[in-house]
Amino acid sequence: MLAAFAHATSADDPVSALSVGERPEPIPPDGWVPITVRAASLNHHDVWTLRGAVTPAGGLPCVLGTDAAGVDDDGNEYVIHGVLGDPARGRGDETLDPERSVLSDAGHGTLAARIVVPRRNLVPKPAELSWAEAACLPTAWLTAYRMLFTKARARPGDRVLVQGAGGGVATAAILLARAAGLWVRVVTRDPAKADRAAELGAHEVVMSGTRLPSDCDVVLDTVGQATWKSSLGAVRPGGTVVLSGATTGFDAPTNLARLFSRQINVLGSTMGTRTELEDLIGFLVAGGVRPLVDSVAPLDSAGEQFSRLLSGQVFGKVVVEP
Structure with missing residues (x-):
């Protein structure tokens, strides 16, 4: 499958550590669900990974990305919550779980044609939001x-x-x-x-x-x-x-x-809970607010899109589509 991944790290030239190419399709662990990605968005967390400031649990190469929206194998549409954590360990808040991680750090990045995520991390996507808009939500x-x-x-x-x-x-x-x-x-x-x-x-x-x-x-x-x-x-x-x-x-x-x-x-403050993501989506649908999308580009142009992100000239979210 096509994916954007870190093959190395470079503090001075992070984009040079990025590759776009074929990666093995992930196999879902028990309780996880395969998702076909319709859209994903870029974040500075990906840049920290490329710089070597964040160390993925499985080492390199590592598929990047914490944001995505897509469909399961039955055609159900979802926004992907990017936080991996147990609310019980965080006293009701998975972002406070001492063992909390995000999808890319755990080796399950979203900048790919196919991903796997825990069933709990699937939040229904409303029809009112486009795929690109939905992909902006889970992090920023x-x-x-x-x-x-x-x-x-x-x-x-x-x-x-x-x-x-x-x-x-x-x-x-x-x-x-x-x-x-x-x-x-x-x-x-x-x-x-x-x-x-x-x-x-x-x-x-x-x-x-x-x-x-x-x-x-x-x-x-x-x-x-x-x-x-x-x-x-x-x-x-x-x-x-x-x-x-x-x-x-x-x-x-x-x-x-x-x-x-x-x-x-x-x-x-760091990201948010699944419940807060549901509340955010409800707020957007009820109030008519929509995420500001700077641009939508093919996933195979991820290197160019990260260069734009690093330039500081984007306004809103950069979205890629596999």
């Missing part, structure tokens, strides 16, 4: 949903700041926040993305380096090192900063005096 959109509503507990009227304008989580956060009645400020370094963020519905878009008022109830940060000081400075006393990624690095100094004197809540 689920992450944004959990950050906003599970972690930050954002409520209508809250002021939310989103660090970054073009990534999958950022665009999802803007659209979800607006649909939920939140006031949205976006920070970006790219003037073109600033215009597009405003088109998505951001109430205010400011350029990186601008001094921000400390008035936000919630700050969502997936950038990390480059934006951390700004994120802590932009939240009101008693407000919440939610961190779910660090695409610019992990070494971010923190002003501890500001943290405790202003009683800022700092929360980490």
Whole structure:
């Protein structure tokens, strides 16, 4: 079967470690289901694997991908939940399972024509969502949903700041926040993305380096090192900063005096539960919100698509079809 996989690692040139070609079709373990993939989307987690920062359990080569939507052998349509975990070990939340993993790290990546997943990870796909839209949900959109509503507990009227304008989580956060009645400020370094963020519905878009008022109830940060000081400075006393990624690095100094004197809540967040994915899908169907798809391309162009992702010029999610 056709698949995009890491055959090596390269910290400096991750795309050089990527291959697209034939891989053996996976055999489902007990309790797992074979799925024919209709669409899958790219994530920065795949890039970390190509760089060697993430070590797959089965070693290399390793099929990449944590997001997909497809059909089982009976023709049932599903969105694939990418988290492998036991809710019982996570006190009701599989993302808190100490043994939690994701499909690609466990050797069952989704950038392939055929995949196998646990039956529990199959969430029915509604007819209202296209295959490409459905493939955007399990990582970026689920992450944004959990950050906003599970972690930050954002409520209508809250002021939310989103660090970054073009990534999958950022665009999802803007659209979800607006649909939920939140006031949205976006920070970006790219003037073109600033215009597009405003088109998505951001109430205010400011350029990186601008001094921000400390008035936000919630700050969502997936950038990390480059934006951390700004994120802590932009939240009101008693407000919440939610961190779910660090695409610019992990070494971010923190002003501890500001943290405790202003009683800022700092929360980490990673992907989301199957239940939250069901809730997200229900939210999209009921509210008419749809994932922003940057582009849809054949799976055999995965190398080119990862290069685009790394360039920082995409706006929304990059989707590939086997």
